[in-house]
Amino acid sequence: xxxxxxxxxxTLGSAxxxxxxxxxxxxxxxxxxADVQVDISSPESIRNMYQSIGxxxxxxxxxxxxxxxxxTELTPENNEITILNKLKGQINLVLLGxxxxxxxxxxxxxxxxxxxxxxxxxxSSAIAGGAIRAFTQSAAIELPxxxxxxxxxxxxxxxxxxxxxPYFPGFEPVPASRAALAYRKSVEGAQTGQTYTVY
Amino acid sequence: xxxxxxxxxxTLGSAxxxxxxxxxxxxxxxxxxADVQVDISSPESIRNMYQSIGxxxxxxxxxxxxxxxxxTELTPENNEITILNKLKGQINLVLLGxxxxxxxxxxxxxxxxxxxxxxxxxxSSAIAGGAIRAFTQSAAIELPxxxxxxxxxxxxxxxxxxxxxPYFPGFEPVPASRAALAYRKSVEGAQTGQTYTVY
Numbered sequence: 432x433x434x435x436x437x438x439x440x441x442t443l444g445s446a447x448x449x450x451x452x453x454x455x456x457x458x459x460x461x462x463x464x465a466d467v468q469v470d471i472s473s474p475e476s477i478r479n480m481y482q483s484i485g486x487x488x489x490x491x492x493x494x495x496x497x498x499x500x501x502x503t504e505l506t507p508e509n510n511e512i513t514i515l516n517k518l519k520g521q522i523n524l525v526l527l528g529x530x531x532x533x534x535x536x537x538x539x540x541x542x543x544x545x546x547x548x549x550x551x552x553x554x555s556s557a558i559a560g561g562a563i564r565a566f567t568q569s570a571a572i573e574l575p576x577x578x579x580x581x582x583x584x585x586x587x588x589x590x591x592x593x594x595x596x597p598y599f600p601g602f603e604p605v606p607a608s609r610a611a612l613a614y615r616k617s618v619e620g621a622q623t624g625q626t627y628t629v630y
Numbered sequence: 631x632x633x634x635x636x637x638x639x640x641t642l643g644s645a646x647x648x649x650x651x652x653x654x655x656x657x658x659x660x661x662x663x664a665d666v667q668v669d670i671s672s673p674e675s676i677r678n679m680y681q682s683i684g685x686x687x688x689x690x691x692x693x694x695x696x697x698x699x700x701x702t703e704l705t706p707e708n709n710e711i712t713i714l715n716k717l718k719g720q721i722n723l724v725l726l727g728x729x730x731x732x733x734x735x736x737x738x739x740x741x742x743x744x745x746x747x748x749x750x751x752x753x754s755s756a757i758a759g760g761a762i763r764a765f766t767q768s769a770a771i772e773l774p775x776x777x778x779x780x781x782x783x784x785x786x787x788x789x790x791x792x793x794x795x796p797y798f799p800g801f802e803p804v805p806a807s808r809a810a811l812a813y814r815k816s817v818e819g820a821q822t823g824q825t826y827t828v829y
Contacts, residue, residue: 564760
């Protein structure tokens with residue numbers, strides 16, 4: 432398959448790339464260090480990405496910045512970081528990408544355990560996760576031409592524990608390579624509307 | 631209690647007002663026909679609302695426009711109607727309202743059955759519902775001074791069947807007065823982080 436992977440330079444994205452590259456042609460997209468530059472907070476940038484890439488069999492997103500910080504410091508303004516990127520950015524990858532995905536192709540987005548198991552500082556991230564999960568389930572019943580959509584909700588990653596570990600007390604970290612399997616399941620499998628939790 | 635009810639002029643809001651007004655002082659807020667004018671798509675308007683109302687014991691929102699229409703007609707632009715109103719509007723009522731809510735007071739927001747049981751045309755509404763549900767759960771563990779937060783997820787209302795019935799085949803409509811009970815449970819009860827489904 433021909434797959435565009437948005438966010439390939441991140442910790443999770445690198446593992447997903449490694450998992451999928453054994454069997455598929457991967458086009459990486461992202462703000463930097465990618466085959467194609469894209470800023471998913473901008474619909475225009477997403478449109479340009481698809482125009483330059485053309486038809487694909489699958490769109491996989493491990494992208495999406497969020498605001499992380501105490502609820503009492505969360506404001507309409509800094510919450511916008513999450514809304515523009517992880518929330519609307521990923522949704523717009525779908526809305527603007529439908530015409531570029533082949534029949535029976537797929538979209539795979541990323542949510543995260545915070546939407547199920549809240550942590551201090553995670554309210555903004557949770558907003559994006561909950562939105563993407565509900566969108567996945569709804570979009571699945573309307574996507575044309577057999578196109579599928581799922582999302583993967585990883586636990587905190589082993590590779591991120593040094594940086595984020597203190598925020599996830601008692602969480603059982605998973606290797607990025609294990610989370611990456613769920614993306615393969617979504618891309619090569621036949622299910623749609625699913626949230627694959629890797630907890 | 632002194633309660634501000636945003637969206638009081640709607641079908642659901644009217645029923646919630648009737649349910650709560652027997653025991654509480656209700657200040658209505660909304661774009662029209664309300665004690666205080668507010669457009670929740672504008673953080674500035676929300677700030678002005680709270681400044682003019684002052685301290686309250688509870689904030690109840692039955693407000694929030696959404697875009698309703700086929701997924702293939704959903705665009706970054708018309709999806710913004712939902713993002714600005716039902717999603718960010720309700721979240722900003724919380725973020726900007728914390729300082730105006732008394733100790734042990736509460737926020738009660740509105741989601742909807744579409745986030746759990748998708749219908750054709752409902753993807754944008756589902757995004758808002760999923761976001762608000764996850765936010766509710768996360769915010770609950772961080773709100774200061776014993777302030778609580780819940781959301782109510784009503785089924786399609788009996789009163790709305792003439793207009794929306796065809797979009798909800800086989801759904802069992804509930805009277806707005808029954809949905810309104812869940813708002814009383816949230817306001818007068820002691821639970822937090824809950825999604826009260828009225829299905």
